[in-house]
Amino acid sequence: MAVNPHHQPATATLAFAQRSSIAQVEEGTVLAPKFDAAGLITCVTTAADSGELLMVGAMNAEALTLTIQTGEAHYWSRSRQVLWHKGATSGLTQKVVEMRIDDDQDAVWLRVHVQPGANSPPASCHVGYRSCFYRAVDAETGALRFVENNKTFDPQVVYGDAPNPTLL
């Protein structure tokens, strides 16, 4: 298992398999994730019902373990440098319907049902949109166009004065 420089693993962190061969990694049935130099693996999260891409996040070994063990999405917040149980603040948790892994096992795909929060219908973006990908890039001009025209929730109501995770 990759060493995680950010956070002490929970006692229950899974002992992921060693990566021993390309055949094992690509064609095998053993989970042998490849964490990068920072101890992270990319996670793509989509809505199980609509297929919409909700967000792209990162997981360390503990977040991946907790996601498998609890059935709720956990990430490593790179901006805040903390383990992140998605929805812990907002109530907008993500129940895992299916988890997949890619060919070289350096990316995870979560298909989820987002739960409603106390102050919001289901949504996954801290800005208040259903998806983090609420803008399209115009192929001719490169300008952005809003695909979601209205926010699902008011971030001030849901997050209060919590710091914005976006980094410039």
Next chain:
Amino acid sequence: MAVNPHHQPATATLAFAQRSSIAQVEEGTVLAPKFDAAGLITCVTTAADSGELLMVGAMNAEALTLTIQTGEAHYWSRSRQVLWHKGATSGLTQKVVEMRIDDDQDAVWLRVHVQPGANSPPASCHVGYRSCFYRAVDAETGALRFVENNKTFDPQVVYGDAPNPTLL
């Protein structure tokens, strides 16, 4: 625009906007992508018709520019350290139907139509599957289960002796 340490930008590389404020990045209509320390941005690619997640890749500024300008997906191959016009070898190019960007503009979503190749129906995974995410992780055991039971193409026929890009 981020400096790209890997590759000389093409003359036509777009001059992406400076990132000046969180409001501009999150709520604006100007493309101001955040490249990481390696000069890369994450790209998630899904099938426009089915919504299936096909692959997760990386783009440098040149790949992002070429994708916008040509309407075909270009990536930066981290394993081979080269600009990568997807399908250049196999014919399995990805025609961009829609490009989106996320809230903090550090991830791109491509919705694509994959073209058939000379020796294969549409597919996007170098192992021969339609999607790179051809295995699910069992929630109880953590073992992998094949979701795609048959390969779409034979990698030996499509790629010949090209080196396998998977790194251990």
